[in-house]
Amino acid sequence: MVLDKVNSPDDLKGLTLEELLALAEEIRSEIIRVTAQNGGHLASSLGAVELILALHRVFQSPKDRILFDVGHQAYAHKLITGRKDHFHTLRQEGGLSGFTKVSESEHDAITAGHASTSLAHALGMAIARDLAKEDYHVVAVIGDGALTGGMALAALNKIGELGKRMLIILNDNEMSISENVGALNKYFKELQIRKWVQDAEKLGRSILEHISPKLFGLVDRAKEAAKLILHQENPFYAWGIRYIGPVDGHDLKGLIHILEHLKELDGPTLLHVVTKKGKGYKVAEADPIYWHGPSGFDPLKPEKVSKGYTWSQAFGDAVTELAYLEPRLFVLTPAMREGSGLVRYSVEHPERYLDVGICEDVAVTTAAGMALRGLKPIVAIYSTFLQRAYDQVIHDVAIEALPVIFAIDRAGVVGADGATHHGVFDIAYLRTIPNLQIAAPKDALELRAMLKKALEIGGPIAIRYPRDNVERAPEGAWPEIPWGRWEVLKEGTEAYILAFGKTLKYALEAASDDPRIGVVNARFLKPLDREMLKALARYRLLTVEDHQRMGGFGSAVLEALNEMGLKPQVKVLGLPDRFLEHGSIPSLHRQAGIDAEGIRRALAEMGVPPTYER
Numbered sequence: 045m046v047l048d049k050v051n052s053p054d055d056l057k058g059l060t061l062e063e064l065l066a067l068a069e070e071i072r073s074e075i076i077r078v079t080a081q082n083g084g085h086l087a088s089s090l091g092a093v094e095l096i097l098a099l100h101r102v103f104q105s106p107k108d109r110i111l112f113d114v115g116h117q118a119y120a121h122k123l124i125t126g127r128k129d130h131f132h133t134l135r136q137e138g139g140l141s142g143f144t145k146v147s148e149s150e151h152d153a154i155t156a157g158h159a160s161t162s163l164a165h166a167l168g169m170a171i172a173r174d175l176a177k178e179d180y181h182v183v184a185v186i187g188d189g190a191l192t193g194g195m196a197l198a199a200l201n202k203i204g205e206l207g208k209r210m211l212i213i214l215n216d217n218e219m220s221i222s223e224n225v226g227a228l229n230k231y232f233k234e235l236q237i238r239k240w241v242q243d244a245e246k247l248g249r250s251i252l253e254h255i256s257p258k259l260f261g262l263v264d265r266a267k268e269a270a271k272l273i274l275h276q277e278n279p280f281y282a283w284g285i286r287y288i289g290p291v292d293g294h295d296l297k298g299l300i301h302i303l304e305h306l307k308e309l310d311g312p313t314l315l316h317v318v319t320k321k322g323k324g325y326k327v328a329e330a331d332p333i334y335w336h337g338p339s340g341f342d343p344l345k346p347e348k349v350s351k352g353y354t355w356s357q358a359f360g361d362a363v364t365e366l367a368y369l370e371p372r373l374f375v376l377t378p379a380m381r382e383g384s385g386l387v388r389y390s391v392e393h394p395e396r397y398l399d400v401g402i403c404e405d406v407a408v409t410t411a412a413g414m415a416l417r418g419l420k421p422i423v424a425i426y427s428t429f430l431q432r433a434y435d436q437v438i439h440d441v442a443i444e445a446l447p448v449i450f451a452i453d454r455a456g457v458v459g460a461d462g463a464t465h466h467g468v469f470d471i472a473y474l475r476t477i478p479n480l481q482i483a484a485p486k487d488a489l490e491l492r493a494m495l496k497k498a499l500e501i502g503g504p505i506a507i508r509y510p511r512d513n514v515e516r517a518p519e520g521a522w523p524e525i526p527w528g529r530w531e532v533l534k535e536g537t538e539a540y541i542l543a544f545g546k547t548l549k550y551a552l553e554a555a556s557d558d559p560r561i562g563v564v565n566a567r568f569l570k571p572l573d574r575e576m577l578k579a580l581a582r583y584r585l586l587t588v589e590d591h592q593r594m595g596g597f598g599s600a601v602l603e604a605l606n607e608m609g610l611k612p613q614v615k616v617l618g619l620p621d622r623f624l625e626h627g628s629i630p631s632l633h634r635q636a637g638i639d640a641e642g643i644r645r646a647l648a649e650m651g652v653p654p655t656y657e658r
């Protein structure tokens with residue numbers, strides 16, 4: 045195997061083209077093999093194999109810095125940068141991260157996971173390089189989806205103005221997780237269709253075959269002039285960035301050739317490569333949406349597997365039905381149609397559905413604009429990605445108490461995607477915002493009740509729910525819910541567990557048949573149910589949440605007790621003040637002590653030990 049000979053990118057330099065092509069196929073097989081057992085970002089990584097080999101052939105990592113936006117497409121990069129013997133641990137507890145991670149390898153230029161960060165990182169690195177009068181290349185690989193993010197477009201604006209030497213590789217596969225959106229995306233498609241651009245490209249390259257790279261700049265300038273004369277208003281020119289392409293992102297020889305030339309150029313250059321998401325694996329090429337992130341499959345007989353009925357689907361079903369009852373309802377997603385359970389809704393209500401691209405800030409403020417003009421928008425968004433729109437929640441929604449609902453999916457630890465994706469800060473970053481209410485349903489029925497009530501009462505409301513399966517609620521069921529009121533699920537004589545959201549199941553398990561332990565579904569965090577809290581203050585109280593301990597639900601309870609002048613014995617269970625890495629959700633909960641065992645331990649520490657050894 046050629047891969048056996050590759051322990052660092054330097055080992056690529058001595059390989060023949062045939063060996064490189066063979067290596068690409070070996071890498072594809074290894075990516076399929078390991079993703080089949082561990083799950084992971086299969087289609088994106090298969091589509092970037094040739095590009096990554098060409099980059100590491102031409103540039104000298106780690107001296108040259110090669111950045112991968114989102115970092116989910118970088119499995120080939122991991123395999124050729126000394127991690128092939130650990131690749132089987134991908135996304136497993138204690139194993140390799142599923143994204144690039146600075147602390148994992150000197151070849152990982154950035155810690156990624158959230159989209160659209162690579163260009164600003166690259167700008168910063170180029171400035172630092174030039175200030176230190178050092179000499180290395182900065183190369184940023186960014187997907188067409190990630191390029192829809194405002195951070196990326198704003199960074200381009202600055203990069204063009206400063207004219208720093210760097211190479212931006214636009215990996216255009218016309219896909220985000222769903223089909224990509226946006227005017228730029230439409231323009232790229234047009235570019236690929238305009239045969240003459242490709243012919244001009246081929247002409248330019250064939251001339252280069254016979255002349256020295258030095259003149260490449262001339263040809264490049266000539267092409268620029270040609271494009272300008274032909275009114276080829278290429279947005280990158282407006283940004284002051286040299287645009288080259290589109291070129292075939294799977295033509296290894298051609299990529300090496302053009303990268304050799306581009307590395308000689310000064311100033312910022314964007315190379316537009318066209319790739320096929322899922323390249324080299326038929327099922328993934330045919331359905332890059334499902335195979336973007338499969339959770340595991342038989343590599344010889346790859347079939348889609350159902351993950352069971354999820355909270356995301358429960359949300360999708362509820363809003364799809366609600367839209368028939370409430371004509372002003374409008375649902376927005378920042379590029380997460382499938383993940384947020386909105387496929388059915390987008391088909392049944394296309395005129396009241398909007399995928400804004402990977403720009404959560406735009407999603408929230410667009411919703412604010414809609415609310416100001418009479419609509420009732422719901423922003424369907426992962427907890428971790430809502431972090432990208434914090435100011436918009438405050439400035440554009442909460443100050444005017446607009447009727448925007450935040451359906452916060454993936455609230456809590458999310459498992460194999462790890463620290464960049466755990467949704468464990470939203471309570472802390474939302475609960476201090478005036479006018480904004482926060483709730484967490486215990487099941488799909490309560491989710492339906494909360495969504496319907498939230499539409500009726502208006503005002504910004506955040507409803508958070510976990511990455512988990514949930515029992516399906518009957519279609520048409522719209523139970524009433526006493527807004528702001530908690531629910532006692534089990535009476536107790538000595539202590540009460542106040543559980544918020546997902547941890548309720550652990551609380552019921554821990555209390556099980558122990559008459560001393562009561563359990564409360566503390567489903568409203570803002571407003572807290574102060575009346576019930578006051579009534580329970582004569583017991584020992586244990587709060588538990590799938591969220592950072594600091595600033596979470598428990599903090600809110602402590603503050604409320606303090607304001608009411610009540611001083612019961614209280615213990616707060618939550619996630620520790622560190623980043624939890626990737627691993628299985630139950631294992632991460634166990635490590636954090638918020639599972640049933642952890643709750644029992646906490647109760648014992650409070651003087652209410654289990655009635656018998658378990």
Ligand SMILES: CC(=O)c1sc(CCOP(=O)(O)OP(=O)(O)O)c(C)[n+]1Cc1cnc(C)nc1N
Pocket residue numbers: 085088091114116117157158159186187188189190191215217219220221321378379380402429432
């Ligand atoms: C992994 C993850 O969380 C991905 S990968 C991905 C699509 C990226 O499309 P791109 O065209 O850049 O790459 P491609 O897959 O190669 O086509 C999204 C939207 N997400 C979720 C997401 C949402 N929002 C933000 C801020 N970051 C991320 N990572």
Ligand SMILES: [Mg+2]
Pocket residue numbers: 187188189190215216217218219220224
């Ligand atoms: Mg893409």
